[in-house]
Amino acid sequence: MEDAAALVSAQEQLASARRAPSQQRSRERVERMLAAASALIAEQGSDAMRMGEVAERAGVSIGSLYQFFPDKRAIIWALAERYTAESQACISAALAGVSDAEGLGRAFSELVDIYYGLFLAEPVIRDIWSGTQADKALRQLELADSRANAEFLTAVLRRLRPAVDPATLETTAFLVWQMGEAAMRLAISVERQEGDRLVAAYKRMALRELLAE
Amino acid sequence: MEDAAALVSAQEQLASARRAPSQQRSRERVERMLAAASALIAEQGSDAMRMGEVAERAGVSIGSLYQFFPDKRAIIWALAERYTAESQACISAALAGVSDAEGLGRAFSELVDIYYGLFLAEPVIRDIWSGTQADKALRQLELADSRANAEFLTAVLRRLRPAVDPATLETTAFLVWQMGEAAMRLAISVERQEGDRLVAAYKRMALRELLAE
DNA sequence: TTGCAAACATGAGGATTACTCACGTTTGGA
């Protein structure tokens, strides 16, 4: 598993390149640093978060900040790690007892709701995982472009399924299109072979949805 | 359409805040700047692209660069715009003549292949649209986390559909999970009401896939 | 209790880099 090895090394580089706090005092200070970072990200976004500001708000010096976090990304990483650990526990719990199709339907639906609520409620998660994060304007272009592309698909669907509410078709087309882009981004981020499989799976899934009654 | 107005203003801010080249000489120089930027992004990624390096490689001064591009993002934006215009034409052409379900199946499949090929072949597209772009390590954590989460789903599927090849189930679960994250990112980027509709549509789509025979 | 090594804390300053601006040069049309 070279992926796992690469990740561990990345983790060491990002999260553990500095000494972990061993004394009570420093552990509290690290907590304050994380809290300050979290607040600043919630207020202005991680891109606008300044290391000096984090230190000031946490009531520590800039040097102390860098004693426990090797760089700016490490703070964001540390915050992200907390959320992922938390959400992983939640997922595990929700899906653990599922034994039939109906149960999966209920559990999955509930899980999506919880996740969506988390995304809506936590500015830090929104910021970290929202994609193309550094550039809000670029994100808007991406969405506008995606909408325009989906419109071509909507036009086809309107012809093929005239009985269905046009707004529903538009939502479907937009979603299918965005998922296609997500699938490709995913595909180019993994081994070529797995990427090909994922794209093929997306095709099936998208067509099933597009041609559904 | 306040979205459209906002986008135009963003476009003006990003792409047109500087004088457009009107003489033949400067038009050529702008082309050289874009070519240099494209090459550097392909080599090292947009984050590592230095404005000074772009100018040097294009054989112009840093001042000339800023005469036509208000900031670094504007160069990336300009490159992205070319690709989106190109791909939009391609999509329009592929879907224009579709009149029945079979035709949609063929055209859509072909379209996905072309898009995927574009993603694979063009380092600049990969870089610009690959998401969480600024931080490759964070992207890796995101994927590892997503894989771990999908594993819970895979376990359920193995129980529910023991006849199906486990590797296929794994691919399905991973894809469905990633698309869920994509759907939520999308949902929080648009108006709340549309976001809710998109998440609901994702739920239906995902469950249809998960419970498919 | 005391000595001491390791852990902790500090903030001025080094290094990098996006971006500006005052001044010089070229172009195209009247």
Add this chain to the structure above:
DNA sequence: TCCAAACGTGAGTAATCCTCATGTTTGCAA
């Protein structure tokens, strides 16, 4: 031929991440 507008330049500015030499505190072994 003249001139205003467009173009071109690169040293310098400002902002920001991060280092490091130096001083302080802590916990523990003798």
